[in-house]
Amino acid sequence: MKNHISKILLIMIAFIALICGCKKSEQFPVDKVTSYYVFNPLDSAGTSAQGYLYQIYAIVKNGHNRVSGDYLDAASDDAVSSKSGTIPVTLISTNGVNSLSFPANENFWEESNATGIPSNSGTPSSYWAGIRAANEFITKIGVVPVKGQSPTGVPTRYVWQSEARFLRAYFYFELVKRYGGVPLLGDKVFTLNDNVSLPRSSFADCIKYIVSECNAIKDSLLTYPLVTPDADNYRPTKGAAMALKARALLYAASPLFNGGNIDPANPLTGYTDFQADRWAQAATAALDVINLGTYKLDVDYKDIFLTQNNSERIWIRPNSISTDVEGTNGPVGFAVGGTGNTSPTQELVNSFPMQNGLPITDPASGYNPSDPYATFTTPARDPRLTANIFYNGSPWLNTTVQTYEGGQSKPNANLQQTHTGYYMRKFMGLSEKSATLVTHSTDWVVLRYAEILLSFAEARNEVEGSPQADVYKQLTDIRARAGIDPGASGNYGLKPNMTKEEMRAVIQNEWRIEFAFEEHRFFDIRRWKIAEGVMNQPRTGVSIVKIGPTLTFNPITVLSTAFTKKQYLYPIPYNEVAKNPNMKQNPGW
Numbered sequence: 001m002k003n004h005i006s007k008i009l010l011i012m013i014a015f016i017a018l019i020c021g022c023k024k025s026e027q028f029p030v031d032k033v034t035s036y037y038v039f040n041p042l043d044s045a046g047t048s049a050q051g052y053l054y055q056i057y058a059i060v061k062n063g064h065n066r067v068s069g070d071y072l073d074a075a076s077d078d079a080v081s082s083k084s085g086t087i088p089v090t091l092i093s094t095n096g097v098n099s100l101s102f103p104a105n106e107n108f109w110e111e112s113n114a115t116g117i118p119s120n121s122g123t124p125s126s127y128w129a130g131i132r133a134a135n136e137f138i139t140k141i142g143v144v145p146v147k148g149q150s151p152t153g154v155p156t157r158y159v160w161q162s163e164a165r166f167l168r169a170y171f172y173f174e175l176v177k178r179y180g181g182v183p184l185l186g187d188k189v190f191t192l193n194d195n196v197s198l199p200r201s202s203f204a205d206c207i208k209y210i211v212s213e214c215n216a217i218k219d220s221l222l223t224y225p226l227v228t229p230d231a232d233n234y235r236p237t238k239g240a241a242m243a244l245k246a247r248a249l250l251y252a253a254s255p256l257f258n259g260g261n262i263d264p265a266n267p268l269t270g271y272t273d274f275q276a277d278r279w280a281q282a283a284t285a286a287l288d289v290i291n292l293g294t295y296k297l298d299v300d301y302k303d304i305f306l307t308q309n310n311s312e313r314i315w316i317r318p319n320s321i322s323t324d325v326e327g328t329n330g331p332v333g334f335a336v337g338g339t340g341n342t343s344p345t346q347e348l349v350n351s352f353p354m355q356n357g358l359p360i361t362d363p364a365s366g367y368n369p370s371d372p373y374a375t376f377t378t379p380a381r382d383p384r385l386t387a388n389i390f391y392n393g394s395p396w397l398n399t400t401v402q403t404y405e406g407g408q409s410k411p412n413a414n415l416q417q418t419h420t421g422y423y424m425r426k427f428m429g430l431s432e433k434s435a436t437l438v439t440h441s442t443d444w445v446v447l448r449y450a451e452i453l454l455s456f457a458e459a460r461n462e463v464e465g466s467p468q469a470d471v472y473k474q475l476t477d478i479r480a481r482a483g484i485d486p487g488a489s490g491n492y493g494l495k496p497n498m499t500k501e502e503m504r505a506v507i508q509n510e511w512r513i514e515f516a517f518e519e520h521r522f523f524d525i526r527r528w529k530i531a532e533g534v535m536n537q538p539r540t541g542v543s544i545v546k547i548g549p550t551l552t553f554n555p556i557t558v559l560s561t562a563f564t565k566k567q568y569l570y571p572i573p574y575n576e577v578a579k580n581p582n583m584k585q586n587p588g589w
Contacts, residue, residue: 039140046146046157052137053160056167057234059130060317063444063519064427065328067105071342071424075106076522077534078348078512079424080559082340082416093535095562099571099589108174110573127171134168135189137161151227154220162217166236166244169213173248176206177523178570180257180586181268184209199582202267207252214245224294229309233316239292240315243447246285250455253278253462254527262568263587269569276463283459286452289314295449297481302387304448305427306440314447323429323437331390331401331423332415333408336437339416340409342424342517344389346540346555349422351512352385357484357493359509372553383483388516390423392544392551395432404544404551419558420541426517450478450514458507467503475510482514526568535563564588 038048065071068088070081075089088103090096097103104110108127138161146157175182183198184206190196201209218241226232236244252258252271259274266272289295298304298312323336330338349372350360356379358365360372366379374380375393386394392403402408403421410417429438457474461467472494479492486492494506511524525531539559545552566588577583 035136035140039144041143041145044145044147046144046160049137049141049144049146049157050160052133053164056130056133056137056164059125059127059133060167060170060446061108061444062317062319064319064325064442065341067103069328069341071517072106072519072522073517074342076525077345077537077539077561078516078521079342079344080419080539082343082419084416090559093539093559093561095564095567097571099574099577099585102571102573107573108178109570109576127175130171131168131185132189134164134171135185135187137164138168139187139189150220150222152223158220159222162220163236165213165217166221166241169210169217169241170244172206173210173244173251176203176210176248177251177527179572180270180569181206197580197582200268200584203252203257203270204267207248210248211245214241214248217241224292224314226309233309233313234318236315239289239294240447242285242289242292243314243452246282246289246452246455247447249278249282249285250459251523251527253282253459255529256527256568260529262565266587268584269586279459279462283456283463286456286459289449289452290456295452297449297453297477299481301384301482302430305443305445306429308441308443312449313443313445314449314452317444317446319442319444321439322442323439325427325442326429326431326437329424330428330437331396331403331409332417333402333411334397336397340418340423341416343418343420343541343558344422344424344516345420345558346422346542347534347537348512348516349385349389349391351509352382352388353484353493355380355382355483355485356487357382357479357491369553370551382513384513384516386425388424388426388513390425392421394425397431397437398433398435404546407544407546410544418541420539420556421544422541424517445518450481451520453478454507454511454514458504458511461500461503461507464500466500467498471503471507475506478510478514529568531563531568532565535561537561 038052040048043049063072067075069083070087070089071079072089073079074081075092081087081089088105092103092106110126141157141161144157146155146160148156150156150159172182181200181203184201218238221241222232222235222237224237224239226237256262257270258278261270261272263269264272295314296311298310303310304312327337328339329342330340332338332340353359354365354367354374356365360367368374368377371377373385373391373393390396390401392401392407394401401423403410403418406412409423410421427442429440431438453474457471461471464471472491475494476492480486484492489496495502498506508524508528512521515521525534538557539561541556541558543554543556545554566586569586571589572583572585577585
């Protein structure tokens with residue numbers, strides 16, 4: 001495995017050195033350096049232009065503990081932060097933010113510096129900065145006579161231009177899913193002398209633009225499998241463009257935007273009508289990725305996040321080879337460290353079925369409340385529970401995690417520790433039988449193949465009168481990979497002949513357990529328009545009391561969350577609305 005983020009950073013440093021320290025023969029002061037030296041018609045290697053493109057890649061967010069040290073999922077019903085004080089994810093989940101105070105690390109609209117504080121200077125990190133930089137690259141790369149071509153014969157500079165267009169489409173989608181319609185800039189690169197008091201484009205136009213960009217660039221991007229995966233695995237491929245299109249269409253077809261617009265006549269906050277065909281379009285887009293025949297589910301669920309270049313990854317944001325995830329989220333009480341920032345909720349734990357595929361609420365499942373994690377009894381729980389969650393008795397570092405009151409990882413001393421009786425296990429290396437932490441890739445997987453399968457299943461279920469074999473197949477494939485037993489019927493615990501509503505509930509739960517902590521749940525409960533129900537219930541955990549060998553499991557409430565209708569979309573930052581009379585605020589903010 002290779003540390004690709006270091007590679008990108010090194011190239012960026014070299015690029016900055018090139019721009020800020022001109023050759024001795026170029027007697028120009030630093031403040032006079034212009035884009036000519038980036039997009040140089042004499043630079044046949046395209047070194048400076050490629051360095052600029054790397055800077056755009058660097059704006060893509062790394063999701064690990066991204067929001068001031070927490071995962072975004074800690075602002076959903078799947079987890080809470082273990083930290084004390086004023087916690088941004090807790091403010092989000094308790095309706096404690098406004099258009100002036102929205103947490104900087106989740107405020108993708110405004111510029112930030114390296115610390116994530118909104119600023120007019122510092123390291124570009126807002127997605128508008130990314131869009132502007134992409135436009136600069138797209139409009140100026142044409143003058144650079146870059147030699148070479150892709151394995152499919154596309155000139156290198158056109159491949160690079162398409163990569164910038166992909167990044168721009170991705171930035172737009174990330175803004176649209178948070179804010180609704182946003183201004184569409186086209187290829188325009190605005191200067192200080194331009195009037196930038198632009199209105200927001202409609203939600204429909206934004207989705208149309210993102211989809212059209214993905215269609216336009218897909219055939220000029222690299223194709224999977226990559227010829228040089230170690231060097232290029234961070235670059236978007238044809239499959240990545242098609243997968244981004246599928247994600248955008250799935251969101252657009254979902255109730256929040258298609259038929260459930262929070263402001264029904266407002267084209268900025270969603271469609272002003274419902275069209276069932278939008279689900280059909282989403283299903284077709286997902287099926288197109290499936291029909292490429294190039295991606296497949298990794299045989300090992302944990303391996304998706306640990307091994308680079310596996311067949312399930314479609315697009316990643318590269319990160320370090322390290323044990324950083326363990327250091328920030330691992331259970332406390334171990335000599336190797338671990339501050340346990342993330343406390344998964346009982347609600348998430350309860351959503352994992354038994355290994356026979358039946359939910360724990362089903363009397364036939366075999367669930368034992370006295371041994372809830374099936375540590376000592378059978379049947380076992382869904383193996384994804386062990387892959388995602390540290391619970392009392394989980395194997396780790398040649399011993400087991402103790403989250404009972406007074407246990408090694410729940411000492412109840414003046415120490416940050418789990419609030420819920422659980423720690424996050426996902427993304428961590430295979431250190432169960434090791435005395436020390438095992439280093440591994442910590443790449444952030446932005447798009448993976450399991451998403452395509454679930455997207456197809458969800459969209460097809462909404463199109464069909466009742467779920468057919470094509471819907472069941474995606475779920476059985478995912479469950480089979482997870483380690484669910486097929487059962488005598490081969491249905492992997494799925495009830496045959498489900499209604500559309502029953503299948504919808506199953507699919508939504510499968511999204512939850514398959515993609516825990518991957519920044520899906522936070523947005524899924526919004527796009528499904530169920531957040532008002534699930535987020536107005538208290539977040540719970542478990543207090544385990546150990547007397548001799550006997551464990552007693554007591555439910556506890558750890559946080560009262562709150563959700564109002566306005567929270568389905570983020571507020572446009574106050575500064576943007578104040579300085580631009582054409583910028584309409586989202587409802588309720």
